[in-house]
Amino acid sequence: MxxxxxxxxxxxxxxxxxxxxxxxxxxxxxxxxxxxxxxxxxxxxxxxxxxxxxxxxxxDKLALYHAMAERAVTILDVDFDQLRGDDSLTTFGKLTTLATMLVESLTSETFIAFHRVMILEARDKPDLTSRLVPGAPHVVDVVMAILHEDAVRLGYEIRDVHAHAALFVRIAAATFEVDALLDADFHPDDELVSRHAAWVTHMFLKNVRPVSLWEADGDLTTAPPAPDYLWLAERVHRD
Structure with a gap:
Protein backbone atom coordinates (compact mmCIF):
# COMPACT_ATOMS: atom_id res chain seq x y z
CA MET A 1 0.00 0.00 0.00
CA ASP A 60 -6.39 28.95 -6.19
CA LYS A 61 -5.90 26.48 -3.36
CA LEU A 62 -9.31 27.14 -1.79
CA ALA A 63 -11.07 26.41 -5.08
CA LEU A 64 -9.02 23.23 -5.44
CA TYR A 65 -9.98 22.12 -1.93
CA HIS A 66 -13.68 22.71 -2.60
CA ALA A 67 -13.48 20.85 -5.91
CA MET A 68 -11.77 17.91 -4.21
CA ALA A 69 -14.47 17.69 -1.56
CA GLU A 70 -17.33 18.10 -4.02
CA ARG A 71 -15.87 15.40 -6.27
CA ALA A 72 -15.90 12.86 -3.44
CA VAL A 73 -19.51 13.69 -2.56
CA THR A 74 -20.64 13.62 -6.20
CA ILE A 75 -19.27 10.12 -6.74
CA LEU A 76 -21.27 8.90 -3.76
CA ASP A 77 -24.38 10.78 -4.89
CA VAL A 78 -24.36 8.92 -8.22
CA ASP A 79 -24.37 5.60 -6.37
CA PHE A 80 -27.32 6.74 -4.26
CA ASP A 81 -29.28 7.78 -7.34
CA GLN A 82 -28.68 4.41 -8.98
CA LEU A 83 -29.85 2.67 -5.82
CA ARG A 84 -33.05 4.70 -5.72
CA GLY A 85 -33.92 3.61 -9.25
CA ASP A 86 -33.32 -0.10 -8.61
CA ASP A 87 -36.81 -1.59 -8.90
CA SER A 88 -35.57 -5.03 -7.89
CA LEU A 89 -35.24 -3.86 -4.26
CA THR A 90 -38.00 -3.28 -1.71
CA THR A 91 -38.05 -0.12 0.39
CA PHE A 92 -36.34 -2.07 3.16
CA GLY A 93 -33.68 -3.27 0.73
CA LYS A 94 -33.02 0.21 -0.63
CA LEU A 95 -32.71 1.84 2.79
CA THR A 96 -30.56 -0.98 4.16
CA THR A 97 -28.22 -0.78 1.18
CA LEU A 98 -28.09 3.01 1.40
CA ALA A 99 -27.24 2.90 5.10
CA THR A 100 -24.50 0.37 4.41
CA MET A 101 -23.01 2.49 1.63
CA LEU A 102 -23.16 5.59 3.79
CA VAL A 103 -21.40 4.02 6.76
CA GLU A 104 -18.74 2.39 4.60
CA SER A 105 -18.01 5.71 2.87
CA LEU A 106 -17.98 7.90 5.96
CA THR A 107 -15.68 5.54 7.86
CA SER A 108 -13.23 5.09 4.97
CA GLU A 109 -9.70 6.39 5.46
CA THR A 110 -10.18 9.09 2.82
CA PHE A 111 -13.37 10.53 4.31
CA ILE A 112 -12.09 10.37 7.88
CA ALA A 113 -8.86 12.13 6.91
CA PHE A 114 -10.87 14.76 5.04
CA HIS A 115 -13.18 15.35 8.02
CA ARG A 116 -10.24 15.67 10.38
CA VAL A 117 -8.76 18.36 8.14
CA MET A 118 -12.07 20.24 8.17
CA ILE A 119 -12.34 20.00 11.95
CA LEU A 120 -8.79 21.25 12.48
CA GLU A 121 -9.11 24.14 10.03
CA ALA A 122 -12.78 25.11 10.42
CA ARG A 123 -12.32 27.76 13.12
CA ASP A 124 -9.41 29.63 11.51
CA LYS A 125 -10.49 29.03 7.90
CA PRO A 126 -14.29 29.05 7.74
CA ASP A 127 -14.13 29.42 3.96
CA LEU A 128 -13.04 25.79 3.76
CA THR A 129 -16.45 24.56 4.82
CA SER A 130 -18.67 27.42 3.65
CA ARG A 131 -19.50 25.76 0.33
CA LEU A 132 -19.63 22.22 1.64
CA VAL A 133 -22.87 22.55 3.60
CA PRO A 134 -25.23 24.50 1.30
CA GLY A 135 -28.28 22.67 2.63
CA ALA A 136 -29.51 19.14 3.10
CA PRO A 137 -27.06 16.60 1.68
CA HIS A 138 -28.21 14.81 -1.45
CA VAL A 139 -28.50 11.54 0.45
CA VAL A 140 -31.36 13.07 2.45
CA ASP A 141 -33.14 13.89 -0.81
CA VAL A 142 -32.72 10.28 -1.94
CA VAL A 143 -34.14 8.92 1.32
CA MET A 144 -37.03 11.39 1.01
CA ALA A 145 -37.82 10.04 -2.45
CA ILE A 146 -37.66 6.42 -1.27
CA LEU A 147 -39.98 7.13 1.68
CA HIS A 148 -42.40 9.13 -0.48
CA GLU A 149 -42.60 6.29 -3.01
CA ASP A 150 -43.21 3.80 -0.19
CA ALA A 151 -46.01 5.94 1.27
CA VAL A 152 -47.70 6.39 -2.12
CA ARG A 153 -47.40 2.72 -2.99
CA LEU A 154 -48.82 1.48 0.32
CA GLY A 155 -51.32 4.29 0.84
CA TYR A 156 -50.20 6.04 4.02
CA GLU A 157 -49.01 9.56 4.88
CA ILE A 158 -45.70 10.88 6.20
CA ARG A 159 -46.36 14.37 7.53
CA ASP A 160 -42.77 15.65 7.38
CA VAL A 161 -40.87 13.39 5.03
CA HIS A 162 -37.81 15.66 5.04
CA ALA A 163 -37.44 15.44 8.83
CA HIS A 164 -37.86 11.67 8.72
CA ALA A 165 -35.28 11.31 5.96
CA ALA A 166 -32.74 13.50 7.78
CA LEU A 167 -33.29 11.51 10.97
CA PHE A 168 -32.70 8.23 9.16
CA VAL A 169 -29.40 9.48 7.75
CA ARG A 170 -28.29 10.71 11.17
CA ILE A 171 -29.16 7.47 12.91
CA ALA A 172 -27.58 5.35 10.20
CA ALA A 173 -24.25 7.18 9.97
CA ALA A 174 -23.48 9.51 12.86
CA THR A 175 -22.41 7.04 15.54
CA PHE A 176 -20.02 5.15 13.27
CA GLU A 177 -18.54 8.35 11.87
CA VAL A 178 -17.88 9.77 15.35
CA ASP A 179 -16.24 6.52 16.50
CA ALA A 180 -14.02 6.47 13.41
CA LEU A 181 -13.02 10.11 13.99
CA LEU A 182 -12.16 9.54 17.65
CA ASP A 183 -10.51 6.13 17.35
CA ALA A 184 -7.97 5.54 14.59
CA ASP A 185 -8.21 1.80 15.26
CA PHE A 186 -11.96 1.66 14.72
CA HIS A 187 -12.64 -0.12 11.44
CA PRO A 188 -16.15 -1.64 11.47
CA ASP A 189 -16.25 -4.96 9.68
CA ASP A 190 -18.83 -5.89 7.05
CA GLU A 191 -20.93 -7.92 9.47
CA LEU A 192 -21.27 -5.10 12.01
CA VAL A 193 -22.16 -2.56 9.31
CA SER A 194 -24.66 -4.91 7.69
CA ARG A 195 -26.40 -5.74 10.97
CA HIS A 196 -26.47 -2.07 11.94
CA ALA A 197 -28.01 -1.07 8.60
CA ALA A 198 -30.69 -3.77 8.81
CA TRP A 199 -31.51 -2.98 12.43
CA VAL A 200 -31.79 0.78 11.88
CA THR A 201 -33.94 0.34 8.77
CA HIS A 202 -36.21 -2.15 10.50
CA MET A 203 -36.80 0.06 13.54
CA PHE A 204 -37.18 3.17 11.39
CA LEU A 205 -39.81 1.73 9.03
CA LYS A 206 -41.75 0.28 11.94
CA ASN A 207 -42.11 3.80 13.31
CA VAL A 208 -42.98 5.33 9.93
CA ARG A 209 -45.46 2.82 8.52
CA PRO A 210 -48.85 2.23 10.14
CA VAL A 211 -49.05 -0.99 12.15
CA SER A 212 -51.36 -2.55 9.56
CA LEU A 213 -48.59 -2.19 6.95
CA TRP A 214 -45.65 -3.51 8.95
CA GLU A 215 -45.61 -6.73 6.96
CA ALA A 216 -45.77 -5.05 3.54
CA ASP A 217 -43.15 -6.60 1.23
CA GLY A 218 -42.44 -9.14 3.97
CA ASP A 219 -39.52 -7.06 5.22
CA LEU A 220 -40.64 -6.19 8.77
CA THR A 221 -41.97 -9.54 9.93
CA THR A 222 -38.87 -10.48 11.90
CA ALA A 223 -36.43 -8.07 13.48
CA PRO A 224 -32.79 -8.65 12.47
CA PRO A 225 -30.31 -9.50 15.25
CA ALA A 226 -29.29 -6.44 17.24
CA PRO A 227 -25.79 -5.34 16.22
CA ASP A 228 -22.99 -5.82 18.75
CA TYR A 229 -22.24 -2.11 18.99
CA LEU A 230 -18.72 -1.11 19.87
CA TRP A 231 -19.91 1.61 22.24
CA LEU A 232 -21.92 -0.68 24.52
CA ALA A 233 -20.38 -1.01 27.96
CA GLU A 234 -19.52 -4.69 27.58
CA ARG A 235 -17.54 -3.88 24.43
CA VAL A 236 -15.89 -0.71 25.65
CA HIS A 237 -14.40 -2.38 28.72
CA ARG A 238 -13.57 -5.66 27.01
CA ASP A 239 -9.85 -6.54 26.90
Missing part, protein backbone atom coordinates in the same frame (compact mmCIF):
# COMPACT_ATOMS: atom_id res chain seq x y z
CA UNK A 2 2.75 2.48 0.94
CA UNK A 3 4.76 1.39 -2.10
CA UNK A 4 1.82 2.20 -4.33
CA UNK A 5 1.39 5.64 -2.78
CA UNK A 6 5.06 6.54 -3.14
CA UNK A 7 5.21 5.62 -6.81
CA UNK A 8 5.02 8.58 -9.19
CA UNK A 9 1.73 8.66 -11.08
CA UNK A 10 1.79 8.37 -14.89
CA UNK A 11 1.68 11.69 -16.71
CA UNK A 12 -1.98 12.35 -17.57
CA UNK A 13 -3.16 12.92 -21.12
CA UNK A 14 -5.91 15.32 -22.10
CA UNK A 15 -7.68 18.09 -20.20
CA UNK A 16 -10.14 15.85 -18.35
CA UNK A 17 -7.46 13.38 -17.26
CA UNK A 18 -5.23 16.21 -16.04
CA UNK A 19 -8.07 17.55 -13.92
CA UNK A 20 -8.66 14.09 -12.43
CA UNK A 21 -4.96 13.66 -11.73
CA UNK A 22 -4.86 17.01 -9.93
CA UNK A 23 -7.91 16.12 -7.83
CA UNK A 24 -6.48 12.70 -6.94
CA UNK A 25 -3.20 14.31 -5.89
CA UNK A 26 -5.01 16.91 -3.80
CA UNK A 27 -6.95 14.20 -1.93
CA UNK A 28 -3.71 12.52 -0.90
CA UNK A 29 -1.85 15.69 0.03
CA UNK A 30 -4.64 17.57 1.79
CA UNK A 31 -5.55 14.48 3.81
CA UNK A 32 -1.98 13.58 4.76
CA UNK A 33 -0.49 17.07 5.28
CA UNK A 34 -3.50 19.27 6.00
CA UNK A 35 -4.63 22.38 4.20
CA UNK A 36 -1.97 24.82 5.39
CA UNK A 37 1.04 22.63 4.56
CA UNK A 38 -0.20 21.57 1.13
CA UNK A 39 1.14 23.81 -1.64
CA UNK A 40 0.00 24.11 -5.22
CA UNK A 41 3.58 23.23 -6.21
CA UNK A 42 3.30 19.94 -4.31
CA UNK A 43 -0.06 19.13 -5.89
CA UNK A 44 1.34 19.84 -9.36
CA UNK A 45 4.38 17.64 -8.75
CA UNK A 46 2.27 14.80 -7.39
CA UNK A 47 -0.16 15.04 -10.31
CA UNK A 48 2.59 15.16 -12.90
CA UNK A 49 1.52 18.52 -14.32
CA UNK A 50 2.81 22.09 -14.21
CA UNK A 51 1.72 24.54 -11.52
CA UNK A 52 0.31 26.70 -14.32
CA UNK A 53 -2.00 23.82 -15.27
CA UNK A 54 -3.23 23.49 -11.69
CA UNK A 55 -4.06 27.20 -11.52
CA UNK A 56 -5.70 27.08 -14.95
CA UNK A 57 -8.10 24.40 -13.72
CA UNK A 58 -8.84 25.65 -10.20
CA UNK A 59 -7.68 29.25 -9.76
Missing amino acids: NEHRSAAPPRPRGRASKREAILAASVELFNSQGYELTSMDAVAARAGVSKTTVYAHFG
Whole structure:
Protein backbone atom coordinates (compact mmCIF):
# COMPACT_ATOMS: atom_id res chain seq x y z
CA MET A 1 0.00 0.00 0.00
CA ASN A 2 2.75 2.48 0.94
CA GLU A 3 4.76 1.39 -2.10
CA HIS A 4 1.82 2.20 -4.33
CA ARG A 5 1.39 5.64 -2.78
CA SER A 6 5.06 6.54 -3.14
CA ALA A 7 5.21 5.62 -6.81
CA ALA A 8 5.02 8.58 -9.19
CA PRO A 9 1.73 8.66 -11.08
CA PRO A 10 1.79 8.37 -14.89
CA ARG A 11 1.68 11.69 -16.71
CA PRO A 12 -1.98 12.35 -17.57
CA ARG A 13 -3.16 12.92 -21.12
CA GLY A 14 -5.91 15.32 -22.10
CA ARG A 15 -7.68 18.09 -20.20
CA ALA A 16 -10.14 15.85 -18.35
CA SER A 17 -7.46 13.38 -17.26
CA LYS A 18 -5.23 16.21 -16.04
CA ARG A 19 -8.07 17.55 -13.92
CA GLU A 20 -8.66 14.09 -12.43
CA ALA A 21 -4.96 13.66 -11.73
CA ILE A 22 -4.86 17.01 -9.93
CA LEU A 23 -7.91 16.12 -7.83
CA ALA A 24 -6.48 12.70 -6.94
CA ALA A 25 -3.20 14.31 -5.89
CA SER A 26 -5.01 16.91 -3.80
CA VAL A 27 -6.95 14.20 -1.93
CA GLU A 28 -3.71 12.52 -0.90
CA LEU A 29 -1.85 15.69 0.03
CA PHE A 30 -4.64 17.57 1.79
CA ASN A 31 -5.55 14.48 3.81
CA SER A 32 -1.98 13.58 4.76
CA GLN A 33 -0.49 17.07 5.28
CA GLY A 34 -3.50 19.27 6.00
CA TYR A 35 -4.63 22.38 4.20
CA GLU A 36 -1.97 24.82 5.39
CA LEU A 37 1.04 22.63 4.56
CA THR A 38 -0.20 21.57 1.13
CA SER A 39 1.14 23.81 -1.64
CA MET A 40 0.00 24.11 -5.22
CA ASP A 41 3.58 23.23 -6.21
CA ALA A 42 3.30 19.94 -4.31
CA VAL A 43 -0.06 19.13 -5.89
CA ALA A 44 1.34 19.84 -9.36
CA ALA A 45 4.38 17.64 -8.75
CA ARG A 46 2.27 14.80 -7.39
CA ALA A 47 -0.16 15.04 -10.31
CA GLY A 48 2.59 15.16 -12.90
CA VAL A 49 1.52 18.52 -14.32
CA SER A 50 2.81 22.09 -14.21
CA LYS A 51 1.72 24.54 -11.52
CA THR A 52 0.31 26.70 -14.32
CA THR A 53 -2.00 23.82 -15.27
CA VAL A 54 -3.23 23.49 -11.69
CA TYR A 55 -4.06 27.20 -11.52
CA ALA A 56 -5.70 27.08 -14.95
CA HIS A 57 -8.10 24.40 -13.72
CA PHE A 58 -8.84 25.65 -10.20
CA GLY A 59 -7.68 29.25 -9.76
CA ASP A 60 -6.39 28.95 -6.19
CA LYS A 61 -5.90 26.48 -3.36
CA LEU A 62 -9.31 27.14 -1.79
CA ALA A 63 -11.07 26.41 -5.08
CA LEU A 64 -9.02 23.23 -5.44
CA TYR A 65 -9.98 22.12 -1.93
CA HIS A 66 -13.68 22.71 -2.60
CA ALA A 67 -13.48 20.85 -5.91
CA MET A 68 -11.77 17.91 -4.21
CA ALA A 69 -14.47 17.69 -1.56
CA GLU A 70 -17.33 18.10 -4.02
CA ARG A 71 -15.87 15.40 -6.27
CA ALA A 72 -15.90 12.86 -3.44
CA VAL A 73 -19.51 13.69 -2.56
CA THR A 74 -20.64 13.62 -6.20
CA ILE A 75 -19.27 10.12 -6.74
CA LEU A 76 -21.27 8.90 -3.76
CA ASP A 77 -24.38 10.78 -4.89
CA VAL A 78 -24.36 8.92 -8.22
CA ASP A 79 -24.37 5.60 -6.37
CA PHE A 80 -27.32 6.74 -4.26
CA ASP A 81 -29.28 7.78 -7.34
CA GLN A 82 -28.68 4.41 -8.98
CA LEU A 83 -29.85 2.67 -5.82
CA ARG A 84 -33.05 4.70 -5.72
CA GLY A 85 -33.92 3.61 -9.25
CA ASP A 86 -33.32 -0.10 -8.61
CA ASP A 87 -36.81 -1.59 -8.90
CA SER A 88 -35.57 -5.03 -7.89
CA LEU A 89 -35.24 -3.86 -4.26
CA THR A 90 -38.00 -3.28 -1.71
CA THR A 91 -38.05 -0.12 0.39
CA PHE A 92 -36.34 -2.07 3.16
CA GLY A 93 -33.68 -3.27 0.73
CA LYS A 94 -33.02 0.21 -0.63
CA LEU A 95 -32.71 1.84 2.79
CA THR A 96 -30.56 -0.98 4.16
CA THR A 97 -28.22 -0.78 1.18
CA LEU A 98 -28.09 3.01 1.40
CA ALA A 99 -27.24 2.90 5.10
CA THR A 100 -24.50 0.37 4.41
CA MET A 101 -23.01 2.49 1.63
CA LEU A 102 -23.16 5.59 3.79
CA VAL A 103 -21.40 4.02 6.76
CA GLU A 104 -18.74 2.39 4.60
CA SER A 105 -18.01 5.71 2.87
CA LEU A 106 -17.98 7.90 5.96
CA THR A 107 -15.68 5.54 7.86
CA SER A 108 -13.23 5.09 4.97
CA GLU A 109 -9.70 6.39 5.46
CA THR A 110 -10.18 9.09 2.82
CA PHE A 111 -13.37 10.53 4.31
CA ILE A 112 -12.09 10.37 7.88
CA ALA A 113 -8.86 12.13 6.91
CA PHE A 114 -10.87 14.76 5.04
CA HIS A 115 -13.18 15.35 8.02
CA ARG A 116 -10.24 15.67 10.38
CA VAL A 117 -8.76 18.36 8.14
CA MET A 118 -12.07 20.24 8.17
CA ILE A 119 -12.34 20.00 11.95
CA LEU A 120 -8.79 21.25 12.48
CA GLU A 121 -9.11 24.14 10.03
CA ALA A 122 -12.78 25.11 10.42
CA ARG A 123 -12.32 27.76 13.12
CA ASP A 124 -9.41 29.63 11.51
CA LYS A 125 -10.49 29.03 7.90
CA PRO A 126 -14.29 29.05 7.74
CA ASP A 127 -14.13 29.42 3.96
CA LEU A 128 -13.04 25.79 3.76
CA THR A 129 -16.45 24.56 4.82
CA SER A 130 -18.67 27.42 3.65
CA ARG A 131 -19.50 25.76 0.33
CA LEU A 132 -19.63 22.22 1.64
CA VAL A 133 -22.87 22.55 3.60
CA PRO A 134 -25.23 24.50 1.30
CA GLY A 135 -28.28 22.67 2.63
CA ALA A 136 -29.51 19.14 3.10
CA PRO A 137 -27.06 16.60 1.68
CA HIS A 138 -28.21 14.81 -1.45
CA VAL A 139 -28.50 11.54 0.45
CA VAL A 140 -31.36 13.07 2.45
CA ASP A 141 -33.14 13.89 -0.81
CA VAL A 142 -32.72 10.28 -1.94
CA VAL A 143 -34.14 8.92 1.32
CA MET A 144 -37.03 11.39 1.01
CA ALA A 145 -37.82 10.04 -2.45
CA ILE A 146 -37.66 6.42 -1.27
CA LEU A 147 -39.98 7.13 1.68
CA HIS A 148 -42.40 9.13 -0.48
CA GLU A 149 -42.60 6.29 -3.01
CA ASP A 150 -43.21 3.80 -0.19
CA ALA A 151 -46.01 5.94 1.27
CA VAL A 152 -47.70 6.39 -2.12
CA ARG A 153 -47.40 2.72 -2.99
CA LEU A 154 -48.82 1.48 0.32
CA GLY A 155 -51.32 4.29 0.84
CA TYR A 156 -50.20 6.04 4.02
CA GLU A 157 -49.01 9.56 4.88
CA ILE A 158 -45.70 10.88 6.20
CA ARG A 159 -46.36 14.37 7.53
CA ASP A 160 -42.77 15.65 7.38
CA VAL A 161 -40.87 13.39 5.03
CA HIS A 162 -37.81 15.66 5.04
CA ALA A 163 -37.44 15.44 8.83
CA HIS A 164 -37.86 11.67 8.72
CA ALA A 165 -35.28 11.31 5.96
CA ALA A 166 -32.74 13.50 7.78
CA LEU A 167 -33.29 11.51 10.97
CA PHE A 168 -32.70 8.23 9.16
CA VAL A 169 -29.40 9.48 7.75
CA ARG A 170 -28.29 10.71 11.17
CA ILE A 171 -29.16 7.47 12.91
CA ALA A 172 -27.58 5.35 10.20
CA ALA A 173 -24.25 7.18 9.97
CA ALA A 174 -23.48 9.51 12.86
CA THR A 175 -22.41 7.04 15.54
CA PHE A 176 -20.02 5.15 13.27
CA GLU A 177 -18.54 8.35 11.87
CA VAL A 178 -17.88 9.77 15.35
CA ASP A 179 -16.24 6.52 16.50
CA ALA A 180 -14.02 6.47 13.41
CA LEU A 181 -13.02 10.11 13.99
CA LEU A 182 -12.16 9.54 17.65
CA ASP A 183 -10.51 6.13 17.35
CA ALA A 184 -7.97 5.54 14.59
CA ASP A 185 -8.21 1.80 15.26
CA PHE A 186 -11.96 1.66 14.72
CA HIS A 187 -12.64 -0.12 11.44
CA PRO A 188 -16.15 -1.64 11.47
CA ASP A 189 -16.25 -4.96 9.68
CA ASP A 190 -18.83 -5.89 7.05
CA GLU A 191 -20.93 -7.92 9.47
CA LEU A 192 -21.27 -5.10 12.01
CA VAL A 193 -22.16 -2.56 9.31
CA SER A 194 -24.66 -4.91 7.69
CA ARG A 195 -26.40 -5.74 10.97
CA HIS A 196 -26.47 -2.07 11.94
CA ALA A 197 -28.01 -1.07 8.60
CA ALA A 198 -30.69 -3.77 8.81
CA TRP A 199 -31.51 -2.98 12.43
CA VAL A 200 -31.79 0.78 11.88
CA THR A 201 -33.94 0.34 8.77
CA HIS A 202 -36.21 -2.15 10.50
CA MET A 203 -36.80 0.06 13.54
CA PHE A 204 -37.18 3.17 11.39
CA LEU A 205 -39.81 1.73 9.03
CA LYS A 206 -41.75 0.28 11.94
CA ASN A 207 -42.11 3.80 13.31
CA VAL A 208 -42.98 5.33 9.93
CA ARG A 209 -45.46 2.82 8.52
CA PRO A 210 -48.85 2.23 10.14
CA VAL A 211 -49.05 -0.99 12.15
CA SER A 212 -51.36 -2.55 9.56
CA LEU A 213 -48.59 -2.19 6.95
CA TRP A 214 -45.65 -3.51 8.95
CA GLU A 215 -45.61 -6.73 6.96
CA ALA A 216 -45.77 -5.05 3.54
CA ASP A 217 -43.15 -6.60 1.23
CA GLY A 218 -42.44 -9.14 3.97
CA ASP A 219 -39.52 -7.06 5.22
CA LEU A 220 -40.64 -6.19 8.77
CA THR A 221 -41.97 -9.54 9.93
CA THR A 222 -38.87 -10.48 11.90
CA ALA A 223 -36.43 -8.07 13.48
CA PRO A 224 -32.79 -8.65 12.47
CA PRO A 225 -30.31 -9.50 15.25
CA ALA A 226 -29.29 -6.44 17.24
CA PRO A 227 -25.79 -5.34 16.22
CA ASP A 228 -22.99 -5.82 18.75
CA TYR A 229 -22.24 -2.11 18.99
CA LEU A 230 -18.72 -1.11 19.87
CA TRP A 231 -19.91 1.61 22.24
CA LEU A 232 -21.92 -0.68 24.52
CA ALA A 233 -20.38 -1.01 27.96
CA GLU A 234 -19.52 -4.69 27.58
CA ARG A 235 -17.54 -3.88 24.43
CA VAL A 236 -15.89 -0.71 25.65
CA HIS A 237 -14.40 -2.38 28.72
CA ARG A 238 -13.57 -5.66 27.01
CA ASP A 239 -9.85 -6.54 26.90
